[in-house]
Amino acid sequence: MRKNTPLRIPVTNGLKDIYGMDMHSAYQAACLGQFSVVAFSRLASAIAVIRSALEQKQTKIPFAVETLDQAIEALAVVRSRGDDTDVWEILENERPVVLAGIDMVEECMGTLDVLLIAQTADQLLTEVLGNQVSST
Numbered sequence: 001m002r003k004n005t006p007l008r009i010p011v012t013n014g015l016k017d018i019y020g021m022d023m024h025s026a027y028q029a030a031c032l033g034q035f036s037v038v039a040f041s042r043l044a045s046a047i048a049v050i051r052s053a054l055e056q057k058q059t060k061i062p063f064a065v066e067t068l069d070q071a072i073e074a075l076a077v078v079r080s081r082g083d084d085t086d087v088w089e090i091l092e093n094e095r096p097v098v099l100a101g102i103d104m105v106e107e108c109m110g111t112l113d114v115l116l117i118a119q120t121a122d123q124l125l126t127e128v129l130g131n132q133v134s135s136t
Contacts, residue, residue, distance in 0.1 A: 007115075008113045008115075009113055009114040009115060010110075010113060010114070011109050011110055011112055011113065011114060011117065012114075015109070015114065015117070016106065016109050016110070019046050019050070019105060019106075019109060020106060022042040022043065022045075022046050023042070023043050023046050023047070023102045023105065023106075024102065025039070025042075026039035026040065026042050026043035027043060027090070027095075027098065027099065027102060030043075030088070030089055030090040030095075030098075031090070031095070033089065035088040035089050035090065036088055037082065037088055039088070040075070040078065040079065040082065040088050043075065043098075043102075044072070044075045044079070045121075045124075046105060047068055047071050047072060047075070047101050047102070047105055048072060048124060049117060049120050049121045049124060050068065050105045050108060050109060050112070050117070051065060051068035051069065051072065052120045052123075052124060053112050053116050053117055053120040054068070054108055054111075054112070056116065056120065057111070057112060057116065059108065059111065061107070061108055061111065064104055064107075064108050067100055067101060067104040068101050068104055068105070070097050070100070070101065071097055071098050071100065071101020071102070071104075072101070073097075074090075074094045074097045074098050074101075075098065077094065078090055078091075078094065
């Protein structure tokens, strides 16, 4: 009897480009003083989805999860500051960590598959929406 293995759909350059555009355009907006909560959300979401997917896959890429965790921590500070002041910016000292996270996402995406990324994004969105409902 043949083992029924799930179909693996590799990440294409198109998907990498979409994630790259979301992250780099948000980062550039932050550097130009034109960062918004929408741009912040796109950047933070892209990093969080890939980080979670890498953790599920138990990546062997050295320091991948740690690098993404550092970027997420920096973005949490940005979010807190943005929520408090309504000024959405990545400060000069936060930029290298965030840029390292963006670079790591781009490096690691090819090791993942489309289904894992989609399922991870859905799972994280469900968690966020569930937290919003329970906190209101």
